[in-house]
Amino acid sequence: MSVAVFHLLAVAGWGTGVNIWGRPSSAVFGHVFVAASYGWVGVPLFFIISGFVIPMSSWGRTPAQFATSRVVRLFPAYWVCVLVTTAVVRLYPWVFKPLPVRAVLTNLTMFQDPLGVHRVDDAYWTLWVEMKFYLLFMVVIWLGLNYRRVVAFCLIWSVATMWVGELNQPWLNAIVMPGYSQYFIAGIALFLMFRYGRNLVLWLILGLSWVLSMHFYAGNPWQQIVRQSYAPASILVTLCFIVMILVALGELNWLRWRGLTTLGQATYPLYLLHYVIGFSVIYYLNEKLSLPPALLLILVLAALVSTAWLVHRLVERPFAPWLRKALSRPILERRLPQVPMQRHPAVAGQRQPVAVRPVDGGPGGHDGDSRLRRPAADPPFDGDLAPR
Template sequence: MPSDIPPDMPSPGPQSRQARLAAIDGLRLVAAVMVAAYHFLGTPTPHFWGRTELRDFAPFLHKISCYGWLGVEFFFLISGFVICMSCWGRTPAQFTASRIARLFPAYWCAVLLVVMLVLVARIAHWPAATRIDARTVLGNLTMVPGPLGLELIDGVSWTLWVEARFYLLMAVLLLFGLSYRRAMAFCGAWLLAGVIALELHSPLLDEFVLPRYTGLFVAGIVLYLMHRFGQNLLLWLLLGFAWSYELTVLELRVTDHAIAPTGEGRPSWAVCSAVLTLCLGLLALAGVGPLKRLRRPWLVTAGGLTYPFYLVHQSIGIPLAKGLIRAFPKLGPLPSTAVSVICMLALSLLIHALVERRLGRLLKHRLTLDMRPWDLAAKPALPRTR
């Protein structure tokens, strides 16, 4: 069988199963903590904590936390690396089954927990920011409530729709067979499509190309190619182009996080770029640097808690923190946040152990069996070819 490896690059050799990169699990938790810090401590919403304003008695902490929204960008960057790794050697059907089993069980659990919280608040006549009905619940269970014109029950779930479209693009690539050259061509074509989408200002094209996040996903994919096949000048040039592109379009998201439509309280683009570049450096250290050899079981456990914690920290954790302040008026935002975060970590552990592991494993097994006829018709990608 002819090799797809360029003659000037050595074959990476056989590899049965990739060792888990514990450092990347740790980085996922760092990204989740960044987002939680933004939602709890850095939100620009006036009177978020009632009469007590965090920016008044802890201005430095508030100023740092207001950049925590970049944790979402960090998640997308990590996703480029992890999803490319997850795709390699799988058919589209296998990849689809693994993604459904990975995302939906914890998400369904989080949505139903929020619904239960709202119903309890109604019965007890407690204030509840979220109003729900049967149509809203059903639409949210699909994970695409935004496109359906419905309110998000779990506020952070808008990012899952972005991730789902990235998965779709990767599944299309898998249809052609995943190799080094095809992955490189895919990254270059996606960056070009992002530039065209920004120039055309086409909402339809934006939905498929994701021009605001293209550079993040591509940078993650390129770092994984470095991890799997080794570094070379072409990969570094592609990474540099992707990052230059991403830091340029970052200005659009910086504007979105201004306090007022006039731009008041707008985060600094230079600071945002520096923070995001630091995130890129950490992922490079974890994927192709010395941190890739890090083996710490607690980091793997932390990575397992990241997704459920991300899902529950805002829609359940923040109402809990505010409820603590109402019940104990002398309790300030910081103590209530600490208690709430600890409770959300405990809840995340339960969701991970009882829902993700059990229901996720069962769902993946059943879906794999149901999709087996598709696998027979598909041409599996060679695991270690370029």
């Protein structure tokens, strides 16, 4: 919500050549504009949350299961929101220019950034950052998740974050992601506290991540544009760390309001819908109606949240189980026609050989006596000749 308010109230069409409020937001909203201009701090917060929940959701899973869970979680809502956003821009192209069909198709892959294609919605820049985090963490999942490996991953990534600037290699910057990596690392360390308990090593990793966040956020482009004090942003980023520490230590377990779950379910679709659609709707209604700006902002935010919940309810819920089941099928599985099976057909005057296998035992597959054999059990048969 802080990111949505930041975009709709503070950014307000900056960079598009259109001011959605008709005049500068600072003049429209006064002191509220100053507070909203720090709403970008919501991005570091959900990067920390991502660092916390990704190890939680991948613990005990194979790389294939983890990849499946990420596709199921991200793509159904994303595909729908990309298409809806494209439709809105084509129907009302006065704030944003429609992209070519090829660019929209590329956006559906979620790889528009590495492919150098314009985004359907500029807010989607965080999705590629998230995707790179998943790919990096996939290495640890492939090796096998345990406490020591995850701690080593955090330490190596932290050192690389500090060292990458000296190497001055763009490709390495793209992989290490200095400026964002410290938030993911902090989230991972907090998850380890949550799972294994606090200790000095985890506190040191968390402290280093906080120091790096204080160092890197000074390069935030919006802060440089509006030339506002960095002190409020540093306080807000620190509060994000404190909130997540309280979560990891179980101090917020008393928060059990069911409405938080409902809002949480709408969070991802809201992020996907709020920017381009929010700008376009506010610009249109501001021209057609004479509503107070604050009331118009509240109504648009309420409509966006409601639409986001509908995306969750009508898209994510029904399609996620189907997509998970489809992706979980073995790639090489092949259904062959059922053929009647004859077990050990009788041949006149001959005794059928019986398959044998060694008894489990020593390194040779038996317990040292090669004469100890037992018949191999017939494999189960269900009419499908595909190998299991």
